[in-house]
Amino acid sequence: QSLAKKILKGIEPFYDENIIEVKPAMKREELIDEKESVVFVASSGMLTGGPSTYYAEKIAAMENGYIAITGYQDEEAPGKHLLDLLDAEEGERYLKLNGVSFPVKCKIKKIGLSAHSDKNEICGVIERLSARNVIFVHGNEDVIRNLAKEIAANYRGRIFAPDCGEQITISIKNPRKQIIKELPYVMQRKEELSEQNIMHFHHYIWEHYQQQLFTLNELFYLWSGIKSTDEDKLDPFQQVLLNTVYFENDRKRLFLWKAREEKDIALDLEKKEPTQQQLGSKVEEMFRGYPYKKISYSNENRSITLGFDFPDALDQSIETTFRQFTEETGWSITINENMNFNAAEMMIRGYFGYENVDRISYFIVNKRYQVVLKKAPETLQSKKLCDDFLKNTGWELVITSQDQTADVT
Known part of the structure; x- marks a missing residue:
């Protein structure tokens, strides 16, 4: 019920402060290099294409990495070849992706998950629909035929288990008629529906x-x-x-x-204390335009703290939303003022390349980062990057290099 209401309200049902979408603007190599533990859920499940091939290639080489294969694997799929390495000797563990062969050092495991309905679920759907015609497709031929035969023994409708490519003609002699509901009492109000009326x-x-x-x-x-x-x-x-x-x-x-x-x-x-689930849904609804990463609750103080990567870059309009949230829920809401230093460092290394960064320092009192590069970029490019860093983080960026003495901010 709660999930359905999220969908009806236009709230993203699958993501929260712990589960985020990897958007095109986010660099996968930076996510791979995260110091904290990260779990990637990616397609295709057979490693035949899509982002999963990129992550598999990177994680396979990590001794502390872990790849879980969760679905059916074709015999020739890279995912099947990866599972075959479970019993292979350490020196013989190689995987070929995109035409490139590389050693596999990570842990591998097969986990049985499926997006398909099982037998009982399929039977339940057929029983509820009470359809006149049921056609079984998409699956192992023997399984389809056995299931169709079992259901046909107790089902009054027509059951089909066609061969691949076979055509079936269905004649609908008595189509169901749309029922027209009688609604004799109508208010005919001119104003819009609102909380007041x-x-x-x-x-x-x-x-x-x-x-x-x-x-x-x-x-x-x-x-x-x-x-x-x-x-x-x-x-x-x-x-x-x-x-x-x-x-x-x-x-x-x-x-x-x-x-x-x-x-x-x-x-x-009656005035009731909102549950944590209700508060979380309210936060998602009211703050969907702000990139918060974490929600912390204090029942004792009836307060919520939102964690952002870069709190100093937030628009001041969020204060208005804070007041509105407190008026509607009775809970206060504040910002965790601490910057995510790992995220800031990833941004800086993304600007200049991991190999070109010699060291990075930050100064909390002055809200300033300083990066020392092995090779200096062009002055104009440096100025643009500094401006971009200030806009996205709210902190100043000072650039120096080993082959120059001047600073760029």
């Missing part, structure tokens, strides 16, 4: 329809008297419904809505 909408729906289920379009019609599929109108209408105590989704069919009972509304309107 949704209570009146709830009273109207409860009086005339009780807990009847409605789609979003139907509720919009009951409010405005307008039949619309315009997302610009429906999206803000849905957001009001998502953030109110007066309506709720059906637990199994979240595209349907119903008016809540008065006693449940009264309980929710």
Whole structure:
């Protein structure tokens, strides 16, 4: 239910402060060189292409590295060859990727995960759908035929287990008709639905329809008297419904809505301490435009601390969002003022190349980094990099080199 609401609210459901997307602007080699432990989840699972081949090539050479193969592997896939090395002697562990052969020093393990439904799940879907025609495709031929035969023994519909390339013709003589719902009571309000007037909408729906289920379009019609599929109108209408105590989704069919009972509304309107999960969802919703990396909670002080790589570079507008968050939740929220020095060092090495950096120093009081290079870059390029560093981190960058005495800031 919580995951579904995140999706409905437009919040990214798969990422949080611990799980982040590797975006095109992020350099993979810098992530590989992270001093802290990092786990990469990448495709393809057979190591036949995509970012997984890059990570596998780098991690395979690390004695403290670990590669977990999680899915089915074709006989000729590099992932299968990697698994074959589990029993190989240390001097014989070589993997070929992208035409290049290299030694494998890392640990290797096969973990049984699958994105496919198992037999019971497939049977459950077929039973719920009660379809007239069921066609089994995509899988081992013997498994498909055995499963189809087993289900056909107790299923009234037509079961097909076709050969690869075989064509099946299905005649739909009596297609299902779309049921037209009668909605005799409509408010026909001109103003938009809001927190201020949704209570009146709830009273109207409860009086005339009780807990009847409605789609979003139907509720919009009951409010405005307008039949619309315009997302610009429906999206803000849905957001009001998502953030109110007066309506709720059906637990199994979240595209349907119903008016809540008065006693449940009264309980929710009582001042309750938000759970950590609710606070986390609220942070994701209100601070999605700010690149925070970590959330820390203090139940004793009823406070939250957001951790950023570069807190000194944050826009001051975040203070307004802090105040709004406190007003809505009763919890204070602050920033961890400590910079992520590893992230800053990675940025600097990315500017000049790992081989060209002799040493990096930082001065907390002055909020300044100093980098000594083996070879000096052009002055204009250095100035641009210093400006970029200041913009992204809020700290000054001073560049010197072994073959020059002048500083560039």
